[in-house]
Amino acid sequence: MIIIGGTIEFATDNEEMLFNQLRQMIADSQAETGCLAYEFSRDLSAPNILHLYEVWESAEALKIHGESAHMTAFKEKAFPSFVDTDIKRYDAELSV
Numbered sequence: 001m002i003i004i005g006g007t008i009e010f011a012t013d014n015e016e017m018l019f020n021q022l023r024q025m026i027a028d029s030q031a032e033t034g035c036l037a038y039e040f041s042r043d044l045s046a047p048n049i050l051h052l053y054e055v056w057e058s059a060e061a062l063k064i065h066g067e068s069a070h071m072t073a074f075k076e077k078a079f080p081s082f083v084d085t086d087i088k089r090y091d092a093e094l095s096v
Contacts, residue, residue: 001036001094002062004054006087012048014081021031021078022050028070034062035060052087 020076022040029038043049053080065071075077 001092002054002059003090003092004052004053004062004087005090006052006081006085007043008050008052008087009084010048010050010081011083018078018081021074025070025074025078028068029065032061032065034058034066035065043060048083 009052026038026040027054029035034057035059037053040054041051041053043051058066
């Protein structure tokens with residue numbers, strides 16, 4: 001299992017467009033095979049900070065996600081609003 005987590009600082013000048021892109025990215029990603037979780041949330045203390053949380057069944061599922069058409073579109077439309085990112089990848093095992 002792969003967990004992706006981190007923060008994204010964004011410019012607030014085109015917030016409506018960015019949040020529309022985030023909502024679409026969440027829906028498209030959650031529909032992908034191998035996606036167990038995919039969420040953005042706004043920081044309550046710093047409103048121009050987003051928290052990203054993703055869980056993927058495998059590295060292969062994450063690779064396919066990274067090459068998807070919706071990821072390409074998201075990079076083109078949303079990434080210009082990102083000021084700074086701190087995102088990390090973690091390999092994890094599910095323990096019961």
